[in-house]
Amino acid sequence: MAKRPTIKDVATKAGVSVATVSFVLNNASGQPIGKAVRDRVQKAAQRLNYQPNASAAHLARRRTRHVAIALYEEESLLSNSFYSRVVEGALKQALERDYHLLFSYLKSDYRGRNDLPAVITQRNTEGVLFIKRLVPAMVADISAIGVPIVAIDHYPPSPLVGSVSMDNRRGGELAAEHLRELGHEQLVVIAGGLDRTSIADRAHGFSDALHRWGYLRNRRQPLWKSNSLTFEGGYAAATKGLQKYPGTTGLFCVNDEMAAGAIRAAHELGYKVPQRLSVVGFDDIDMAKYLDPPLTTIGVDKLELGRRAMSQLLDQIEGRAARVIEERVGVQLVVRGSTAQVSKRKAKQPIA
Amino acid sequence: MAKRPTIKDVATKAGVSVATVSFVLNNASGQPIGKAVRDRVQKAAQRLNYQPNASAAHLARRRTRHVAIALYEEESLLSNSFYSRVVEGALKQALERDYHLLFSYLKSDYRGRNDLPAVITQRNTEGVLFIKRLVPAMVADISAIGVPIVAIDHYPPSPLVGSVSMDNRRGGELAAEHLRELGHEQLVVIAGGLDRTSIADRAHGFSDALHRWGYLRNRRQPLWKSNSLTFEGGYAAATKGLQKYPGTTGLFCVNDEMAAGAIRAAHELGYKVPQRLSVVGFDDIDMAKYLDPPLTTIGVDKLELGRRAMSQLLDQIEGRAARVIEERVGVQLVVRGSTAQVSKRKAKQPIA
DNA sequence: CTGAAAGCGCTTACAG
DNA sequence: CTGAAAGCGCTTACAG
Numbered sequence: 001m002a003k004r005p006t007i008k009d010v011a012t013k014a015g016v017s018v019a020t021v022s023f024v025l026n027n028a029s030g031q032p033i034g035k036a037v038r039d040r041v042q043k044a045a046q047r048l049n050y051q052p053n054a055s056a057a058h059l060a061r062r063r064t065r066h067v068a069i070a071l072y073e074e075e076s077l078l079s080n081s082f083y084s085r086v087v088e089g090a091l092k093q094a095l096e097r098d099y100h101l102l103f104s105y106l107k108s109d110y111r112g113r114n115d116l117p118a119v120i121t122q123r124n125t126e127g128v129l130f131i132k133r134l135v136p137a138m139v140a141d142i143s144a145i146g147v148p149i150v151a152i153d154h155y156p157p158s159p160l161v162g163s164v165s166m167d168n169r170r171g172g173e174l175a176a177e178h179l180r181e182l183g184h185e186q187l188v189v190i191a192g193g194l195d196r197t198s199i200a201d202r203a204h205g206f207s208d209a210l211h212r213w214g215y216l217r218n219r220r221q222p223l224w225k226s227n228s229l230t231f232e233g234g235y236a237a238a239t240k241g242l243q244k245y246p247g248t249t250g251l252f253c254v255n256d257e258m259a260a261g262a263i264r265a266a267h268e269l270g271y272k273v274p275q276r277l278s279v280v281g282f283d284d285i286d287m288a289k290y291l292d293p294p295l296t297t298i299g300v301d302k303l304e305l306g307r308r309a310m311s312q313l314l315d316q317i318e319g320r321a322a323r324v325i326e327e328r329v330g331v332q333l334v335v336r337g338s339t340a341q342v343s344k345r346k347a348k349q350p351i352a
Numbered sequence: 353m354a355k356r357p358t359i360k361d362v363a364t365k366a367g368v369s370v371a372t373v374s375f376v377l378n379n380a381s382g383q384p385i386g387k388a389v390r391d392r393v394q395k396a397a398q399r400l401n402y403q404p405n406a407s408a409a410h411l412a413r414r415r416t417r418h419v420a421i422a423l424y425e426e427e428s429l430l431s432n433s434f435y436s437r438v439v440e441g442a443l444k445q446a447l448e449r450d451y452h453l454l455f456s457y458l459k460s461d462y463r464g465r466n467d468l469p470a471v472i473t474q475r476n477t478e479g480v481l482f483i484k485r486l487v488p489a490m491v492a493d494i495s496a497i498g499v500p501i502v503a504i505d506h507y508p509p510s511p512l513v514g515s516v517s518m519d520n521r522r523g524g525e526l527a528a529e530h531l532r533e534l535g536h537e538q539l540v541v542i543a544g545g546l547d548r549t550s551i552a553d554r555a556h557g558f559s560d561a562l563h564r565w566g567y568l569r570n571r572r573q574p575l576w577k578s579n580s581l582t583f584e585g586g587y588a589a590a591t592k593g594l595q596k597y598p599g600t601t602g603l604f605c606v607n608d609e610m611a612a613g614a615i616r617a618a619h620e621l622g623y624k625v626p627q628r629l630s631v632v633g634f635d636d637i638d639m640a641k642y643l644d645p646p647l648t649t650i651g652v653d654k655l656e657l658g659r660r661a662m663s664q665l666l667d668q669i670e671g672r673a674a675r676v677i678e679e680r681v682g683v684q685l686v687v688r689g690s691t692a693q694v695s696k697r698k699a700k701q702p703i704a
Numbered sequence: 705c706t707g708a709a710a711g712c713g714c715t716t717a718c719a720g
Numbered sequence: 721c722t723g724a725a726a727g728c729g730c731t732t733a734c735a736g
Contacts, residue, residue: 017707018731022730033705053728055730056411056731057729062731095456100454103443105444122404260642287639289583292644372722405713411713413714414728
């Protein structure tokens with residue numbers, strides 16, 4: 001690397017002190033600097049192609065403008081079609097406010113402060129973003145150091161962190177409303193991971209809506225459980241369920257991957273989607289529109305989720321926000337090809 | 353943030369000088385330090401929960417251990433199902449070698465050194481990773497500063513950068529071999545973006561293989577052009593092509609998204625895949641296995657792509673690699689449900 | 705309106 | 721084997 005000019009070089013060239021250079025380059029308010037001097041300094045900096053050394057500035061300011069994001073090794077959130085967009089939103093927001101996002105991978109076990117990621121302890125991170133899962137002990141330790149935390153779509157709940165999530169409950173309601181308007185009366189929810197707040201809320205939103213309409217007056221909401229929130233999980237649950245309850249006409253899957261699996265299962269059992277079975281998913285991941293048929297689902301602005309979280313975190317860092325706000329971003333029904341008016345002849349058996 | 357202990361506190365507590373603390377904590381070789389002193393220092397650091405301040409160390413060492421990755425605003429590489437894994441691999445490799453990856457978004461126009469991203473100029477980035485596309489003028493400027501560059505799957509080619517790509521040519525060959533073994537004789541390539549080296553190589557690998565077998569002796573390789581490498585692009589190209597050449601039995605799409613679009617088009621035209629039409633894609637993105645039928649495709653280890661690139665970059669930074677190496681990672685055929693033995697009755701019309 | 709100087713918390717020749 | 725001291729390149733009271 002060629003020898004980079006320092007603030008001293010600029011000062012010499014402009015014929016002023018380094019302090020003055022620092023003031024004009026940082027637009028220090030309160031320091032009234034003459035227009036002429038200002039111009040001279042700027043010209044000199046320009047000509048020398050001067051760029052301040054960030055490390056030195058960080059040290060002197062005792063601020064790094066670094067923010068960390070915690071990822072879990074096993075989950076590869078970064079290549080997850082939902083969370084990668086969330087991360088993208090958070091990253092963009094950070095960059096726009098001149099912060100840098102440092103990524104950190106966490107081990108699944110946490111045994112105390114010594115396990116805190118180096119990013120947080122050494123790099124003087126000013127705030128931490130968590131996605132999806134929270135490790136309470138770690139949260140407590142980070143919080144104790146005085147570093148603010150914001151979590152996105154997380155569980156378990158924690159009073160120590162600010163949070164941003166989507167309106168899962170409302171999403172469930174929207175799904176229910178949609179299927180109801182299409183005349184469905186044999187509705188089931190396919191879900192897994194109900195310990196996660198966001199997932200449970202989706203399922204509850206759905207059945208609460210049906211309750212409200214008296215649809216569930218004399219019965220319980222049928223729930224087909226899956227042991228994972230994946231394509232395979234949805235496939236297995238739907239296969240088993242449809243064989244047992246062939247009269248089902250509408251399926252609400254708590255995420256799109258499961259919905260994709262359910263559609264595959266339905267096809268293999270000879271159900272036509274949507275003619276014979278309507279399916280609605282949740283998340284509106286990229287794949288949704290490429291499924292056959294394209295999936296009706298509940299959409300969320302994933303970038304916004306990330307942006308809002310980062311924004312709240314930076315506000316906390318800069319002291320212009322109270323700690324621990326709970327934000328919620330809206331959700332909307334995206335109607336595509338996997339749902340349709342319920343067919344009149346209520347076939348009790350699959351058509352196949 | 354609570355007042356953090358400094359190296360001075362550790363020195364005081366251990367009864368040694370700060371120099372000694374620095375030496376033992378950094379395991380400085382060449383500095384023979386007594387076991388007893390070493391222990392005392394370590395104990396003191398432990399007890400104080402001392403963590404060195406990274407900014408100060410960077411400043412003193414004139415090294416940041418920061419590496420940048422350049423992303424383009426319009427492309428959202430981070431939520432692309434292919435590149436997000438590549439990024440993940442690069443990130444993990446960096447972290448494992450104790451570097452930090454700084455993300456930077458680039459504007460599409462570059463007009464000179466002033467447009468160099470702040471991450472590179474201010475943060476003292478020690479190396480830069482490019483993905484997919486290269487802006488030659490920017491590459492030249494970064495290179496001129498003496499900062500090494502490595503690019504992944506990039507175009508246009510550049511003598512200034514190290515590179516890692518997958519063996520696209522071999523991938524094309526594998527696709528051809530596979531379809532040939534299944535007895536296909538009406539083969540077409542669906543491609544777009546042939547200005548990209550990697551894409552062109554895929555198509556060439558495919559037709560070269562056919563040439564070699566004499567398959568193309570008396571004809572040219574049919575190519576259905578698409579104006580984008582997307583689902584929609586593949587859909588449009590296949591729709592048009594299949595209507596014009598209904599006898600086609602095998603399709604090689606230069607990426608999976610196009611293949612997904614082609615399958616959709618085929619279905620809508622009444623072609624059964626794979627009974628009537630075999631389709632092979634390229635990349636093996638997540639979606640591939642969830643398509644109906646699951647897609648036969650050419651797989652690449654995307655994480656490895658990222659890891660190797662980062663590894664090469666760090667080697668260059670640390671001076672243990674020559675500049676500008678060209679690496680290539682292997683590729684393999686992943687057979688799933690979208691390809692089958694060519695059917696005997698050579699229907700000239702779609703079955704629908 | 706501007707400058708001299710201390711200080712941020714490390715590293716690293718250098719001297720002993 | 722260990723310490724005193726200069727230096728990395730900034731920022732920021734403080735004094736004028």
